[in-house]
Amino acid sequence: MRVSEMDMYSPSTVEECLYFLHEEEKSSRLLAGGTDAVVRMKDGYFRPEIWINLKRLDELRFISEAENGIHIGPLTTHTDIVKSELLQEKADVLVGASREVGAVQLQNMGTLGGNLATASPAGDTIPALYVLDAKIEISSFHDKKVVPIHEFFTGPGRTVLKQDEMITNIIIQPQGENEIGIFEKLGPRKAQSISIVNVAINLKMGENPRECLSGKIAFGSVGPTIIRSKKCERMLTLGPLDETAIQNIAGAAWKEVMPISDVRGSAKYRRSMASALLERGLHRLMQRWDER
Structure with a gap:
């Protein structure tokens, strides 16, 4: 055809x-x-x-803040996200992920809703949405429902969307003043390709030096869907995030991911890189926090 x-x-x-x-x-x-x-x-x-x-549906291209979170239209482009002052201030991890979605031309054309509906385990914005507790609004002609992002994906390339449904809104929780996030990606070519491994991190920091009160970590391209690293998340609060703590947390990630081998990388390589990306991300976050 x-x-x-x-x-x-x-x-x-x-x-x-x-x-x-x-x-x-x-x-x-x-x-x-x-x-x-x-x-x-x-x-x-x-x-x-x-x-x-869907290009004529301007009503699905928006970024706004409401009482229940920040609302992002599914036709919002990655360039829109990168340029949004609201998201730069309150969703830095999503801005960082959108900045890594291919070349500028792809960022100008690609949409957040499209990234979700494609449901690729390597989708760059999806781990960021996980750590921001995103909810997906799904509409049909007769109904509307809101689904937590961890319930939206059913497998590689598969979602709960039915033939007569579409995404009409994405709602994320804004970061507080004591929260910081980062997105790290490993690809064959810098910012031009599908991720071999990626990770999104969002931390809520305390008043003591490098004290983490809670955190969320989500890996992409290391399993059939996005993997929340629950063990690593629990380790974030055991003590100050110094060099030793960061190395221990990153080491635990090796056991939580479930990668496969393909043309872009072996399972063993992906496991190693998942740990390395997490370690690099935590180091960079702590450097930023120390400079505040």
Whole structure:
């Protein structure tokens, strides 16, 4: 099937799009930035009968703060995220992840909702959303629900989204004044490729030197979905995050990840790099915290 043989539908409102998804019997696929969808189609992974072009739905491109968190529209681009002063102040880990999503051209086109719906274990923004306790708003023509991000993914490339549903909002919890985050990535080429391993870290710091009150750590590309490193998270609060503590925490990560071997790296290499990235990330966070 050639691209020219497929139909393209471009709704002008979210309601119109949801109605189309509800009524249409042919196979369809939502198209946001298209940075991943078109590539996958050319590789033969999926070729729907109808593409639904979301580019006209400006109502799904927003960044705003409300009482229950920061709301980000699914059509918000990675460039929008990087340039947002609100997210720079209250979601630095997500800004850091969006800054690492390919080249500038991909950041201009790629969307946060597209990264979620693609559901790649190597998706750069997804670990950042995990450590910010993201919730995904899912809408259909007759219903709307909110799903915690850890319940959204069911496996590599798979989510709870049904054929007649779409993401309409992403809600994250803003960082407090005593919280800091970072995103670390290992790829074959700097900022131009799919992650071999990535990790997002968010820490809530105390008043004593390098005292961590709580923390969240999420690894990507080392399992079928994102892996929260619960053991490492518990170790964050055992004492000051000095050199020895950071090395011990990073060493524990080796046992928590579940990578596979593929063309981008062996399982053993990924385990080692998961520990190394966590150690580097914690060191950089502590340097930033010390300078405050």
